Amino acid sequence: MKMTVNRIRVVVLGSARSGKSAVVVRYLTKRYIGEYSSTGDFLYQHRVAFDGASSEVEILDTCGCAKRGCLAEHLRWGDAFAVVYSICDRRSFLAAAELLALLERTRLPGCTAVTLLGNKRDLEHARVVKTEEGQELSLRFGCQFYEISAAESSAGGALAFHALLRESRSLTMLLPTPRRKLAAYSVSKVIGTILGLSNKSVRKKRPSLSI
């Protein structure tokens, strides 16, 4: 049987040092590497097969210090979003809440797969964000929620990414093409309005690095 292939673009957002790169690399390679460059965005590409279909997945690991203009581009570029915070850093949790609110304002409701990831679960002794707070936040924004540890295991992150990809693919199939085009146009306009940018400045600029 011939498999159909679709493309899913995932954007990983969150504060600096919340563990975005560790989570992405753990998911893609099953390995944990302690330190990563935080000087720019990284684009990874891989292919996954599930439910009898194959997807070309592009994962954009964003730099936590990204400027607002970059954020607007990222929001427009992505089909699905993983918002990462550290359970040991309340500011990263508050930043995650702001990102979810921004996603809600700039994407058409019900058309975008989003997951909230509370990372560094292995550091229980340093926890400052309760599991219930993550659950409540995800309920408020109607997104998925997982607490994971990139350092400890690859299972939690893999579960979270697969669930995100599955939801994104289902949404793509449900949404007829003309509506998808309309969604992208509207999103670009809304972001431009919120951040005071022209349509031109939020056009996709593809990061150079890929594996």
Ligand SMILES: Nc1nc2c(ncn2[C@@H]2O[C@H](COP(=O)(O)OP(=O)(O)OP(=O)(O)O)[C@@H](O)[C@H]2O)c(=O)[nH]1
């Ligand atoms: N204990 C523990 N440390 C982690 C975990 N995930 C990441 N770290 C550490 O947290 C620090 C930041 O991780 P990064 O993956 O670079 O975080 P980032 O969000 O990509 O950071 P920026 O690139 O600055 O935005 C590094 O020292 C990682 O080793 C985890 O699950 N547990």
